[in-house]
Amino acid sequence: MAGGTLHRPDGTDDKYTRGVVGVHTGSDAYPGAAVLGVSGAARTGAGMVRYTGPARDAVLRQRPETVAAEGRVQAWVIGSGTDPSSRSDAETDTLRGILSGGLPVVVDAGALDLVPVLRSGAAGEAPWIVTPHARELARLRTAAGLDPAIPADLAGRIAQATETAAALGVVVLSKGADTVVAEPGGMAVTVAAPTSWLASAGTGDVLAGCLGAVTAGVAGRRGRATGSEHLDGARLLACAATAAWLHGHAGAAASARLAGHAADGAPDAPILALDVADALPWAVARALAAV
Ligand SMILES: NC(=O)C1=CN([C@@H]2O[C@H](COP(=O)(O)OP(=O)(O)OC[C@H]3O[C@@H](n4cnc5c(N)ncnc54)[C@H](OP(=O)(O)O)[C@@H]3O)[C@@H](O)[C@H]2O)[C@@H](O)CC1
Numbered sequence: 392m393a394g395g396t397l398h399r400p401d402g403t404d405d406k407y408t409r410g411v412v413g414v415h416t417g418s419d420a421y422p423g424a425a426v427l428g429v430s431g432a433a434r435t436g437a438g439m440v441r442y443t444g445p446a447r448d449a450v451l452r453q454r455p456e457t458v459a460a461e462g463r464v465q466a467w468v469i470g471s472g473t474d475p476s477s478r479s480d481a482e483t484d485t486l487r488g489i490l491s492g493g494l495p496v497v498v499d500a501g502a503l504d505l506v507p508v509l510r511s512g513a514a515g516e517a518p519w520i521v522t523p524h525a526r527e528l529a530r531l532r533t534a535a536g537l538d539p540a541i542p543a544d545l546a547g548r549i550a551q552a553t554e555t556a557a558a559l560g561v562v563v564l565s566k567g568a569d570t571v572v573a574e575p576g577g578m579a580v581t582v583a584a585p586t587s588w589l590a591s592a593g594t595g596d597v598l599a600g601c602l603g604a605v606t607a608g609v610a611g612r613r614g615r616a617t618g619s620e621h622l623d624g625a626r627l628l629a630c631a632a633t634a635a636w637l638h639g640h641a642g643a644a645a646s647a648r649l650a651g652h653a654a655d656g657a658p659d660a661p662i663l664a665l666d667v668a669d670a671l672p673w674a675v676a677r678a679l680a681a682v
């Protein structure tokens with residue numbers, strides 16, 4: 392699963408080759424989402440996290456390693472902790488600029504409304520991974536002219552994610568106890584969460600950051616190897632499936648630890664989103680050990 396998407400740094404690496412994630416998330420109403428996304432990206436092993444949103448002070452208080460300045464990045468994370476109904480025109484322009492920059496973008500929560508607008512009638516694929524929960528996916532499908540009914544079973548969710556990916560030309564990561572990832576070419580993968588203690592506010596924000604870090608790492612290494620950082624749908628799907636696996640197993644490890652068990656014990660204790668972020672290094676280590 393992690394083969395090709397995660398990389399143990401060696402003597403040739405520096406902070407840039409390991410992948411730089413740009414995070415433009417959070418708002419005055421939801422500064423915590425920015426902290427959680429930045430923590431998710433940093434704990435997944437990004438070489439650098441750049442934060443360019445409005446929750447700079449909160450982010451730096453929790454994660455002083457963050458570079459709060461513009462600069463080159465390999466992948467973006469946008470939308471977590473934002474509300475499109477109160478978004479300024481200047482902020483919409485900033486998000487449109489990120490989306491049209493040609494880099495991979497993880498599009499979450501309050502930026503999802505821009506996807507059908509920008510992809511309507513557009514040819515080919517955009518290197519974006521959208522990360523809706525069930526209600527957000529229903530809203531996205533309504534805006535794209537697709538049936539918004541929430542499927543009753545997993546087969547229906549896979550079909551829905553696959554149809555949405557093809558219609559919009561983007562990778563879809565549909566969140567839930569089973570995370571379904573689909574790409575525009577028709578491939579789909581399901582990643583079952585090892586614990587449902589993950590159903591807690593802010594864990595999706597952590598996932599978005601984790602996915603940004605995995606994607607930036609893959610784009611950076613590909614750039615070094617081939618001269619092109621472009622990631623097609625199949626590669627983005629692999630990044631999304633890897634992030635879902637890391638997130639789920641980090642949740643289980645955090646739950647087991649808080650329950651007083653060893654890391655492989657039963658995940659019995661409730662967890663907070665930041666617990667999930669803090670357990671991501673354990674999940675990365677476990678995935679790397681299996682490669
Ligand atoms: N720490 C932070 O900063 C965090 C910030 N966060 C940020 O918050 C923003 C909004 O994200 P969200 O997913 O909550 O909003 P949204 O997609 O509009 O869905 C709302 C839907 O939920 C439903 N609903 C509400 N209450 C319900 C209930 N008791 N039981 C059942 N259903 C209930 C309600 O349905 P209704 O009441 O209409 O039936 C409505 O349709 C987003 O930017 C996110 O990133 C979060 O990540 C958390 C941590």
Ligand SMILES: Nc1ncnc2c1ncn2[C@@H]1O[C@H](COP(=O)(O)OP(=O)(O)O)[C@@H](O)[C@H]1O
Pocket residue numbers: 524566567568569570584586587588589590591592593594595596597598638
């Ligand atoms: N019942 C469940 N079992 C396991 N994982 C779940 C369950 N419900 C939600 N999740 C996971 O928890 C996260 C919630 O994300 P999201 O709905 O965006 O919440 P938030 O906006 O509060 O961060 C997702 O990664 C989702 O896959």
